[in-house]
Amino acid sequence: MHSALVWFRRDLRTHDHTALYHALRGARRVFCAFVFDREILDALPDRRDRRVEFIHAAVAELAQGLDALARTAGGAGGGLIVRHGRADGIIPQLARELGVAQVFANRDYEPAAIARDRRVAERLAADGVGFADFKDQVIFERDEVLTQAGQPFRVFTPYRNAWLRKLDGFHLQSYPVEKYAARLAAPPAGHALPDLAALGFEATNLSELRLPPGMSGGRRLCAEFRARIDRYREARDFPAVKGVSYLSPHLRFGTVSVRELAAFAWHRGGVGAETWLSELIWRDFFHMILWHHPHVADAAFRPECDRIRWDDAPELFAAWCEGRTGYPIVDAAMRQLEQTGYMHNRLRMIAASFLTKDLGIDWRLGERHFAAKLLDYDLAANNGGWQWAASTGCDAQPYFRIFNPVAQSQKFDAQGRFIRRYLPELAQVPDRFIHAPWTMGGLDQQAARARIGQDYPAPVVDHAAARERTLARFAAIKG
Known part of the structure; x- marks a missing residue:
């Protein structure tokens, strides 16, 4: 074909790129595009979302990388067309403007993305333009x-x-994109990368974190x-x-x-x-x-688990979100998430188990909180992890796997190094009390400047009692 368009989405790189490789092999001229999709961005509650800044930096580097790739291969130069709007309208419009015969993209497996791609393919087909997607x-x-x-x-x-x-x-x-990179086409005039403000977002502390983008x-x-x-x-x-x-x-x-x-x-x-x-x-x-099983996006993998009667406890949920449950390992994990947009994988399991099996709160609430905060948020992985922790998903372990937050803390942060990093109010608490500071006597609390109920919260729930409630909660749906 004479020309094609590669639509970048979850694949912001110039190397080993399936859709780009097939487009370059099949067309004499290949345009590349990325859309800051308003269908996604407008729904974000925080205008200081680290993910948007991460993507923005990656897109800027991708545009430069495509141009350099084309020139290195002997071409006149490439680049990236960047638009801001609804992707299901912009991509068909771009295809018409550029006169391409086919749009290439790498496959997405989320229900909303599948529906979007179906709309795009239908609109392209109405204009006589093909749509091809690939595993990547x-x-x-x-x-x-x-x-x-x-x-x-x-x-x-x-x-x-x-x-x-x-x-x-x-x-x-790997897909050897470099072999055909001279066929990359430079974007038409007027397709410069908008800054964060033009997208309606503000800069975050991303540059201070140890997760470099691009x-x-x-x-x-x-x-x-x-x-x-x-x-x-x-x-x-x-x-x-x-x-x-x-x-x-x-x-x-x-x-x-x-x-x-x-x-x-x-x-x-x-x-x-x-x-x-x-x-x-x-x-x-x-x-x-x-x-x-696309129903897992909103419901339990195992239908019988949708009969579980979760507690309506907004104050406890807020305590969990804000890192003030009184359990240091849980609170440190939640503060890490809030401050950095990242949470260590072991801590994700501990925090999720605590919400669902100590506080008795619906896993969907925790999943949505992670979805709003995690820099690496991915629907499939986030949902799968939460349903694993809540024992509502595809898991060979029975529902009575309930993490003891104190035991987990003692095992995986024995000296309390991680806890003290995110809970400075516990900095002077001795190691023997750091995992359960409420067990300190009054004199020890005073010496550590960590008075329970004042400087640091008392536990919002008793783990042993919560465990029994969880066992009863699951037993109720078995009967």
Whole structure:
């Protein structure tokens, strides 16, 4: 074909890019576009949303990268057309303006995105323009990993085993975009990147955090993690230790290639790399679940769990959101989220278990709070993690798996290093009390300048009693 348009979404990079590769192979001239979609942005409650700033920085780097890629390949230069509006209107309009024969994009698995892409494809078809989408953000998608009976898996471990059996070098091959990059077309005049203010947003503290945006940020974090991946299994559960990859925002927005990451872990081998590869498999698993069971976006994976009678406790929910439950590990986790837009994975499990099984509050409320705050928010992973913690999802463990927040704190933050980082009011509390400061006597509280009920809250709930209520709550739907 003479010309095509690549629509960038969750894939803000110039390398190993499936849709870009196929467009460059199939057309003599390829335009690239990104839309700051008002359907998504206008619904965000906070005008200082870190994700918008992260995306904005990634888009700016992508535009420069596309131009450099074209020039390096001997072309006249490329770039990125950037628009602000509803994507389902702008993409068909752009296709008409540019006179392209086909629009290429990488596949999205969220129900709202699927509906949007369907609208775009229909409007393009009305103008005689094709729409092609490709797998790019996962290794295996949709029906590619099934049970022997040809059904979607419902439990992770057998899915992981089947996933690993299916994996080979073919599925990890990169798409050599560079080979055809001279065909990239420069954007027409008048398509400059709008600043944050023009989008209706303000700058945040993103530049102060240790999560650099864009392709360059992804490369930097990848290089750092590769140097310590062998220690991943033993270090990943300790929030005060630099043990995880910190790549989740880059996987979410596609500033890194999941194929390259999976290939590195697969070829590296060893318990560290194998454990981290399992985390990438969890990601595929939750996307598969969302694809086959889109009802999970609003309801329990297991329908009987929608009969659970959750407590209506707005004051307790507010205490959880604001990090004032009286349980230090929970409060430190929630303050980390508020201050940085990030939460360590072990802490996500602890915080989610506490909300649903100590406070008895509907997992959907917690899921929505994370959705509003997390820099790496991904519907499939966030929903899957919350339903796992609440025991309403696809989980082989029974509902009586209830995390004890004090025991979790003692095990994964023994010296209270993480707790003290986000709860400075407990800085002088001795190690033996840091996980349960309400057990200090009056003189100890005074010496530590941490008077319970004044400087730091008393526990909002008794864990042992809450555990019994949770067991009764689930038993009620079994009867």
